[in-house]
Amino acid sequence: MLHQVLRMVETAQGPVTLNELSRKLMVEPAVLESMIQFWVRKGRLVDEDAAAETSCTTGSCGGSCTGAASCAFVAKMPRSYSIKLEKPKN
């Protein structure tokens, strides 16, 4: 079951929604999300939201910046997860 999820993400042609994946695997969305979170903890998938938390240290908009989560200009993007790439062997 877990490996099926990973395989589906790896072989998808382009981005795929959680609902679409849930329908293809015939798995409840809540269960699927839990499995994805498992692979994030295992390091096989990357949670983009966690990776994107940054701050504009220069405070360019004239105000103090407390990070991307509170930046007025950062549009709220959907949560996404991607395959963690293997580092190329030298």
Next chain:
Amino acid sequence: MNAATTLARGFAIDYGREAEEEISRLSAAIAETPAVISIFPARWLAIKLLESDQDIQTRLRMLQGGAALLAEAAESSARLEAIYGDDADVLIADRRYGWINGLVREVVHRPATNRLTASDQIDRIVTHRLLGIPIFLFAMWAVFKLTADASAPYLDWVEYVISGPITSWVVAILEALNLAGTWVESLLVDGVIAGVGGVLVFVPVLMFLYLALAVLEDSGYMARAAFVMDRLMHALGLHGKSFLPMLVGFGCTVPAFYATRTLENEKDRILTGLLVPFMSCGARLPVYVLFAAIFFASNAGSVVFAMYLLGIATAIVLGITLKNTVFKGKEQSTFVMELPPYRLPTLRGIWFHMWERTSSFVRKAWTIILATSIVLWILMAIPVGGAGSFADTDVDNSVFATVSQAIAPVFAPLGFGSWEATSALMTGFVAKEVVISTMGQVYGVQEVEEAGEATTFFEDIGEMITSFIAATIDTIKSIPLIVGIDLAEGEVEEEPTALMGAIQASFNETSGGYGALAGLAFMVFVLIYTPCMVAVAAERHELGMKWTWVSILGQLVLAWLMAFVVFQGGKLLGLG
């Protein structure tokens, strides 16, 4: 044994023959360790050890016999890994999820009507492989049409307030302080009010833009837009996740650069960072709105939309070119996106987003733009070659004008080779809003005051309220214009402002009568050339010095070439 039967007989998941053998072996070892068995159930602990639970491992090390159990668990995990080719905890979790899924399928029965939610039904159209992009483009066109048309009456109102009552109040105060006619009045009126006021005039434009974007975001549509554009990126051979940072760039390029950190592959990250500046940030919008109002008044919204579209198209074409040459690499990874359900935006949510973003813009006006306006005024007040004295010289003979005049010939082939236009582009490096404030200062125009009685403070306040109400009514009338219904038909068109007239005259002169083409070329140059210095600092932070210089020089060259094609190509075709 199915999940429901398992529940009926007592809860115990079957982890497969090999795993159950290891669990039994470990359970037996645990049962023979008194210090451990007195605390933990044997089977439960055995499974936890195979899962490599950190907390349990820590607690076990402090118990007598715990180290031996840990060693035995490590051997069991190694045996399972050799059989299944994956960690033991993955095997355990896999079996659990299989059991959970089986149970849910047995006991949860969804009526056929519930299988596809309303959001799913809408998504079948909105994220359709063929319809998704046209729907996205239409949504963005509607955003810019609404922004340009609905904000115009308020833009005029803010301009009236700044150049009318506020300027006259400042002059009256200076008269009372015996400072009228001095350099102080020039600094405040020609520097601060012309510079900062020139940018604040566009607050209504940005409010409407942020209002429209807030509605799209809060409704859940923006997530679909990101999904659809990411799919396009993937189809074009670019990284699917590239569009997410780019979408951030529509608000501000600075966080967009930092958002490229989500891309693991360095080549993809650098490539996306090089493309981010082409997503036209909110600060450039006042330039487009002003020039579209001057040269393309009846199609201003569509022209502004076209600028954003051109930015996206440039990024895509450049991305494909670079991906197949400098950044050739392995196929990028796919990803899963969690689309939130659609919901009706709340007034509070929309107001919050609109207010937060607009107030950031206003804060910038009172910091960076104010400082730049003052510096600019000083540079325009310093005479060159002995012509006049400080703050009493013709602006054409100032230090600022002299430097700009030296650079202006570079832009002559683009149709805007005047020192005024050049100076605005130079100061645009500080912040893109400064392009407008600089034009307000260098063109040095003042609205012609109609002869009449001097008004009191309260009369001014009354007039401001009356004209605000009139602007609101005009805004409401302008909304049906988006679909072509003109409720203001027959009403007298507003006269262009003195600044608009000065820009139009200047561009007509430098372009040999092709003012509209030169205006369009100027907009294209502003779209493509180097972003503000803060964005460049963020770029250097994320991409390194080498790629930052490549980006700066590349954008300048590309901006010049594209503006050249627009102007000269348009002339050849007999346009404008």
